[in-house]
Amino acid sequence: MAVRGATRGGRAGKARRPVAGRRVLTLSCAAGALALAAVTGCAAQEPQIETSDATVRVPLTPDVTSAYVTIENTGGADDTLIGADTAAADEVQMHENVQKDDGTTGMEERDEIPVKAGETVSFEPGKLHLMLMDPDELKAGETVALELRFEKSGTVEVNAEVEDVMGEGAKGGDMESMDDMDHGDMDH
Amino acid sequence: MAAAGAAAVTALLAGCGGQAATGDQGPYNGSEIKGAFTLPSTEFTDNKGEPYDLKEDSAGKYTAVFIGFTNCPDICPTTMADLSQAKGMLDESEQEEFQTVFITADPERDDPELLDMWLSSFDPSFVGLTTDLEDTDATANELGISVSRPEDRSGDYQVDHGGQTLLFDPEGNSRIMWSYGTEPEKVAEDLETVIGEGA
Numbered sequence: 001m002a003v004r005g006a007t008r009g010g011r012a013g014k015a016r017r018p019v020a021g022r023r024v025l026t027l028s029c030a031a032g033a034l035a036l037a038a039v040t041g042c043a044a045q046e047p048q049i050e051t052s053d054a055t056v057r058v059p060l061t062p063d064v065t066s067a068y069v070t071i072e073n074t075g076g077a078d079d080t081l082i083g084a085d086t087a088a089a090d091e092v093q094m095h096e097n098v099q100k101d102d103g104t105t106g107m108e109e110r111d112e113i114p115v116k117a118g119e120t121v122s123f124e125p126g127k128l129h130l131m132l133m134d135p136d137e138l139k140a141g142e143t144v145a146l147e148l149r150f151e152k153s154g155t156v157e158v159n160a161e162v163e164d165v166m167g168e169g170a171k172g173g174d175m176e177s178m179d180d181m182d183h184g185d186m187d188h
Numbered sequence: 189m190a191a192a193g194a195a196a197v198t199a200l201l202a203g204c205g206g207q208a209a210t211g212d213q214g215p216y217n218g219s220e221i222k223g224a225f226t227l228p229s230t231e232f233t234d235n236k237g238e239p240y241d242l243k244e245d246s247a248g249k250y251t252a253v254f255i256g257f258t259n260c261p262d263i264c265p266t267t268m269a270d271l272s273q274a275k276g277m278l279d280e281s282e283q284e285e286f287q288t289v290f291i292t293a294d295p296e297r298d299d300p301e302l303l304d305m306w307l308s309s310f311d312p313s314f315v316g317l318t319t320d321l322e323d324t325d326a327t328a329n330e331l332g333i334s335v336s337r338p339e340d341r342s343g344d345y346q347v348d349h350g351g352q353t354l355l356f357d358p359e360g361n362s363r364i365m366w367s368y369g370t371e372p373e374k375v376a377e378d379l380e381t382v383i384g385e386g387a
Contacts, residue, residue: 058309060306
């Protein structure tokens with residue numbers, strides 16, 4: 001399902017670098033290299049964030065619900081998810097389920113979630129979720145705009161479909177997220 | 189080094205899949221825990237506001253017990269949805285021999301009305317139980333399920349709890365434990381097996 005953007009050339013600047021610095025004085029060589037790095041850096045070393053499978057669960061209580069999304073960084077540089085927001089809830093927190101030493105399963109809030117170049121981070125049940133505090137009354141089939149804030153890529157808006165926890169909000173089929181516990185969901 | 193790396197990867201994979209879902213040893217997909225735990229005769233209030241003795245009132249059916257709380261946005265609703273789906277995979281007579289009991293680990297917030305509303309999203313036949321903190325923790329302890337809540341419970345807080353579901357036989361003795369994430373198909377298979385054994 002993941003929509004892949006055009007892969008940015010990671011090696012474009014590499015071949016040209018020695019040529020650019022060869023005939024200039026030391027000082028301007030450094031300046032030239034800096035300028036070149038700045039120019040090629042734009043092309044080769046930007047993260048590129050693609051999102052897919054965004055869902056929000058119909059709130060089962062007025063206090064809280066969860067949202068899930070798959071984030072893929074198809075660019076050439078790492079990025080970090082630093083927060084999320086939506087008009088459909090008072091607050092959005094990023095949580096990870098962790099197995100604790102005392103045998104309990106607990107949620108820990110995360111301030112930062114790295115999305116490295118070429119990697120996919122899946123928010124999915126039992127793993128990572130966005131926790132929506134005091135959500136609006138949401139009905140299955142509605143769409144909620146989630147704003148994902150990245151350190152480098154800025155705000156990425158995602159339209160998430162509201163799904164019933166039993167999967168009735170899913171469009172036909174039975175491929176709702178709760179059944180899909182695959183951790184290796186890369187691409188197709 | 190390579191061997192250590194491979195071992196680490198295996199451990200990682202095993203951790204992801206959940207060991208109870210593989211079940212290479214026993215007769216079930218979940219872990220066999222025959223007789224390890226017994227349902228205590230603790231007095232709860234159910235989601236209809238009626239008194240409910242955990243042992244007496246659940247007797248006569250295979251009973252899945254899960255401890256959680258309604259403000260839990262991820263693990264608890266996923267588990268309840270999975271149990272509901274598993275039940276839906278059974279035939280009618282098997283369904284009549286099976287019930288699900290959800291005990292709140294957060295009785296200060298989860299009253300019977302809230303439990304009733306929450307459980308109705310999954311299956312109106314699911315039973316929700318609440319009691320005081322002391323009996324809640326004693327019950328969790330007897331069932332080998334850890335519960336830990338923060339000292340300061342003034343604002344939005346989360347309760348840590350074991351993610352496993354225990355299946356008890358009609359006499360209240362434990363039979364199977366499913367770890368979090370065991371697929372509904374696997375749970376249904378186990379229920380068919382265990383109900384078949386008892387028939």
